[in-house]
Amino acid sequence: QTGSANTNPSDSADDEYITSVSIGTPAQVLPLDFDTGSSDLWVFSSETPKSSASGHVTYSPSKSSTAKKLSGSTWSIEYGDKSSSSGDVYTDIVTIGGFSVKTQAVESATKVSTQFVQDTVISGLVGLGFDVGNQVSPRPQKTWFSNAASSLAEPLFTADLRHQETGSYNFGFIDTSLAKGTIGYTPADGSEGYWGFTATGYSVGGAKLNRNSITGIADTGTTLLLLPDNIVDAYYNNVESAEYDDSQEGVVFDCSEDLPSFSFGVGGQTITISGDLLNLTPIEEGSSTCFGGLQSSADIGINIFGDVALKAALVVFDLGNERLGWAQK
Numbered sequence: 001q002t003g004s005a006n007t008n009p010s011d012s013a014d015d016e017y018i019t020s021v022s023i024g025t026p027a028q029v030l031p032l033d034f035d036t037g038s039s040d041l042w043v044f045s046s047e048t049p050k051s052s053a054s055g056h057v058t059y060s061p062s063k064s065s066t067a068k069k070l071s072g073s074t075w076s077i078e079y080g081d082k083s084s085s086s087g088d089v090y091t092d093i094v095t096i097g098g099f100s101v102k103t104q105a106v107e108s109a110t111k112v113s114t115q116f117v118q119d120t121v122i123s124g125l126v127g128l129g130f131d132v133g134n135q136v137s138p139r140p141q142k143t144w145f146s147n148a149a150s151s152l153a154e155p156l157f158t159a160d161l162r163h164q165e166t167g168s169y170n171f172g173f174i175d176t177s178l179a180k181g182t183i184g185y186t187p188a189d190g191s192e193g194y195w196g197f198t199a200t201g202y203s204v205g206g207a208k209l210n211r212n213s214i215t216g217i218a219d220t221g222t223t224l225l226l227l228p229d230n231i232v233d234a235y236y237n238n239v240e241s242a243e244y245d246d247s248q249e250g251v252v253f254d255c256s257e258d259l260p261s262f263s264f265g266v267g268g269q270t271i272t273i274s275g276d277l278l279n280l281t282p283i284e285e286g287s288s289t290c291f292g293g294l295q296s297s298a299d300i301g302i303n304i305f306g307d308v309a310l311k312a313a314l315v316v317f318d319l320g321n322e323r324l325g326w327a328q329k
């Protein structure tokens with residue numbers, strides 16, 4: 001069996017990618033953010049304070065004949081951007097891309113931080129990280145993909161995120177026609193719950209890859225490519241107008257700049273992120289100053305290959321073989 005779901009950028013800056021998920025009987029369809037950087041499926045619900053839930057599609061377990069309270073279980077998560085949410089837990093049927101998991105832990109939010117309250121285009125997250133990262137207590141729950149894996153044709157899923165166009169999450173199969181290049185595989189380290197891996201080197205503007213390795217995570221739930229300061233500086237030294245903007249908390253530059261590409265080596269392949277993918281968006285509507293897709297990871301302490309990097313590739317999250325595959329798109 002397999003599953004295939006379309007995913008769409010949330011806005012003109014490709015800030016998040018939204019995928020429709022059906023929960024319960026009859027189906028309640030919610031727009032969710034698939035997040036390989038976390039391991040909990042949580043949703044805005046009938047238990048979320050009305051003031052916080054206004055503008056969001058919500059899940060009502062009481063309206064689902066297949067919902068069951070997981071009594072005594074609670075959850076609480078904090079994310080790298082200091083956002084957070086918490087609540088209690090139900091199990092219900094969760095269908096993604098036509099594939100149904102009968103008894104999936106659906107974490108219902110009784111509290112959400114302001115970032116989520118304001119982000120009305122999504123109603124929660126589908127964690128696609130490793131089960132070890134799940135935050136339900138007293139008994140941690142499995143992710144939707146972990147529950148699905150044994151029934152899928154292959155225990156893997158792919159992410160094909162695109163700039164300002166519809167992409168896909170495919171489960172149980174690899175559609176190689178989505179990529180131009182060969183898939184290069186490298187071991188994935190799931191010990192922290194993330195999809196950790198090591199890139200073997202990098203280059204700016206199509207130069208030959210150096211041999212400075214970069215260890216980081218593949219995180220569909222993070223917008224940017226977050227790398228060490230020395231790499232960020234090496235990149236923006238090629239961008240005449242680049243400067244750090246305190247209010248934007250990142251490097252900005254004239255939108256008219258012709259940005260160099262950024263390449264990294266992984267699994268014997270080279271993934272090149274084109275310059276236009278590295279110009280994320282004007283800092284505000286109509287501004288001629290733009291915000292960079294590559295920013296520093298120094299404040300987080302972990303390198304994150306977020307959507308800016310993932311958009312350049314077809315990425316295979318291969319749980320069965322504990323490996324990540326990358327192919328140029």
Ligand SMILES: CC[C@H](C)[C@H](NC(=O)[C@H](C)NC(=O)[C@@H](CCSC)NC[C@@H](N)Cc1ccccc1)C(=O)O
Nearest residue numbers: 033035037038078079080081083219221222300302
């Ligand atoms: C370091 C961050 C905290 C504290 C750490 N939490 C994590 O690592 C969580 C699971 N993952 C995340 O915070 C990050 C990845 C690791 S960053 C250190 N990805 C998920 C994030 N993008 C989800 C999100 C999506 C849309 C809007 C907001 C947030 C922990 O629990 O220890």
